Amino acid sequence: xxxxxxxxxxxxxxxxxxxxxxxxxxxxxxxxxxxxxxxxxxxxxxxxxxxxxxxxxxxxxxxxxxxxxxxxxxxxxxxxxxxxxxxxxxxxxxxxxxxxxxxxxxxxxxxxxxxxxxxxxxxxxxxxxxxxxxxxxxxxxxxx
Amino acid sequence: xxxxxxxxxxxxxxxxxxxxxxxxxxxxxxxxxxxxxxxxxxxxxxxxxxxxxxxxxxxxxxxxxxxxxxxxxxxxxxxxxxxxxxxxxxxxxxxxxxxxxxxxxxxxxxxxxxxxxxxxxxxxxxxxxxxxxxxxxxxxxxxxxxxxxxxxxxxxxxxxxxxxxxxxxxxxxxxxxxxxxxxxxxxxxxxxxxxxxxxxxxxxxxxxxxxxxxxxxxxxxxxxxxxxxxxxxxxxxxxxxxxxxxxxx
Numbered sequence: 001x002x003x004x005x006x007x008x009x010x011x012x013x014x015x016x017x018x019x020x021x022x023x024x025x026x027x028x029x030x031x032x033x034x035x036x037x038x039x040x041x042x043x044x045x046x047x048x049x050x051x052x053x054x055x056x057x058x059x060x061x062x063x064x065x066x067x068x069x070x071x072x073x074x075x076x077x078x079x080x081x082x083x084x085x086x087x088x089x090x091x092x093x094x095x096x097x098x099x100x101x102x103x104x105x106x107x108x109x110x111x112x113x114x115x116x117x118x119x120x121x122x123x124x125x126x127x128x129x130x131x132x133x134x135x136x137x138x139x140x141x142x143x144x
Numbered sequence: 145x146x147x148x149x150x151x152x153x154x155x156x157x158x159x160x161x162x163x164x165x166x167x168x169x170x171x172x173x174x175x176x177x178x179x180x181x182x183x184x185x186x187x188x189x190x191x192x193x194x195x196x197x198x199x200x201x202x203x204x205x206x207x208x209x210x211x212x213x214x215x216x217x218x219x220x221x222x223x224x225x226x227x228x229x230x231x232x233x234x235x236x237x238x239x240x241x242x243x244x245x246x247x248x249x250x251x252x253x254x255x256x257x258x259x260x261x262x263x264x265x266x267x268x269x270x271x272x273x274x275x276x277x278x279x280x281x282x283x284x285x286x287x288x289x290x291x292x293x294x295x296x297x298x299x300x301x302x303x304x305x306x307x308x309x310x311x312x313x314x315x316x317x318x319x320x321x322x323x324x325x326x327x328x329x330x331x332x333x334x335x336x337x338x339x340x341x342x343x344x345x346x347x348x349x350x351x352x353x354x355x356x357x358x359x360x361x362x363x364x365x366x367x368x369x370x371x372x373x374x375x376x377x378x379x380x381x382x383x384x385x386x387x388x389x390x391x392x393x
Contacts, residue, residue: 008231012312020316027320035329036274057329094268096197104331121267126334128202128345130193 037104041082043115050109056085057104057123065099075114078103089117096122157234159376160385166369173365180359188352204262206353209336210360212255215283216318218248218364222290223315226308236372238304239379241311242294243371247364249287256280267331275324276332279317286314300379 001009027034037055038048048054058078064086065076075088087105097103102125107117155161188206195202222244229237259277260270271277290307297303325334336353337343343350380386 005231012227012230015309016312016315019313023316023320031328034275034327036272036331037329039329095265096267119269121269121272121331123331124198124266124333126336126344128195128198128205128349130346130349131196132193134196 039080039082040078040085041080043085043109044083048109053106053108055104055106056087056115057102058084060097060099060101060103062099078105085113085115087115087117087120089120091118091120093120094122096124157232157236159236159239159380160383162236162239163373163376166373170366170369170373173362173369177359177362177366180355180362184352184356184359188356192349192352193346198266201262201265204258205336206356208255208258208262209353210357211251211258212280213357214360214364215248215251215255215280216321217361218244218251219283219286219311219318220315222248223308223311226304226311229304230308230312235379236376238301238308239372239375240368241290241308242304243368243375245287245290245294245307247367247371249284249291251364252280252284252287256284269331272331274330274332275328276321276330279321279324282317283314283321286310286317289314 037057040056040058042048043054043056048056056078058080061077061079061084065074067074071090072092073088073090074093075086077084077086079085087107089105089107097120102123104121104123105115105117106119106121107115110116185206189203192203192206194200222241225237225241225244228234229241256277259280263272264270290311293307293310294303297306322335324330325332336345337350337357377386377389
């Protein structure tokens with residue numbers, strides 16, 4: 001490489017690494033803001049801001065879904081397998097909503113420590129399987 | 145430090161050689177792209193089993209994942225080609241970088257749109273400002289910026305240089321897209337394909353996906369070569385070999 005090209009190479013490397021470091025530090029500083037949601041333990045421990053709209057994510061606790069008889073109101077527990085919290089929501093839940101499904105709820109904590117959600121999203125994971133395999137896995141889990 | 149590059153690397157610098165070699169390669173990639181994409185989409189859309197939770201809506205993965213991967217690979221290629229063009233002043237490298245931008249932008253749009261269509265029934269929302277979705281949108285804006293900068297100058301060389309610098313700066317976004325789902329809590333799920341692990345789906349689901357991804361890469365090569373060839377002819381229109389070529393037709 002000629003000295004001129006070498007110089008240009010170094011300038012470009014410096015440019016890429018410089019922006020990389022700048023962006024990296026910015027994101028490190030904004031770390032908590034980039035997270036889409038708080039975990040239920042963070043909310044229960046008071047790490048999440050109170051009285052403002054936040055998102056909480058966790059798995060729907062088994063046998064915790066209680067539906068109101070005369071309205072669309074539904075309440076359920078969600079947990080990150082640490083500390084669970086109770087969520088109350090009025091509206092139509094996404095198709096994937098079920099027990100032990102990961103969900104993200106947006107809303108506010110009320111005075112009784114119940115999370116009043118105005119939006120519930122289902123979180124899907126990267127595991128896909130055909131229905132037959134899911135069925136046989138369920139059976140296996142039941143017999144063991 | 146003395147770096148010796150193989151002969152073909154220097155030959156690539158010749159627009160004429162590039163034009164000749166791509167005219168030989170183009171039909172092969174076209175055939176491969178057609179075959180793989182037809183096999184992959186028929187297999188994926190009609191024969192692969194449905195997902196136990198999402199049913200048939202998961203099949204959008206066969207378009208979404210290849211376009212999303214390609215949008216990122218295309219950006220890497222564009223930035224590296226731009227860098228080579230800046231350092232070695234190779235005309236063909238800038239031609240390739242310029243030809244990458246519109247293709248990558250289209251792939252990014254396809255990935256965003258298919259993701260939104262899948263997100264509505266699965267998550268319950270078209271769009272969420274999580275790290276993965278936002279960084280992908282930034283990638284699309286970077287492409288738009290590169291396209292705009294390339295054509296914003298009167299001199300081709302100035303536009304090429306400016307666009308290459310933007311492309312190189314924007315390359316920090318690529319690892320952010322890739323690792324966003326691991327670094328932060330996101331609604332978007334983790335990667336379907338990992339280098340170190342087996343995919344988290346049975347083979348009758350991921351083999352058609354892999355075929356689609358390779359097919360999309362071939363399709364990308366076809367698009368890129370066609371665009372780059374046109375651009376080479378446009379930029380070299382005053383040279384003898386292009387004049388000769390035009391006369392022959």
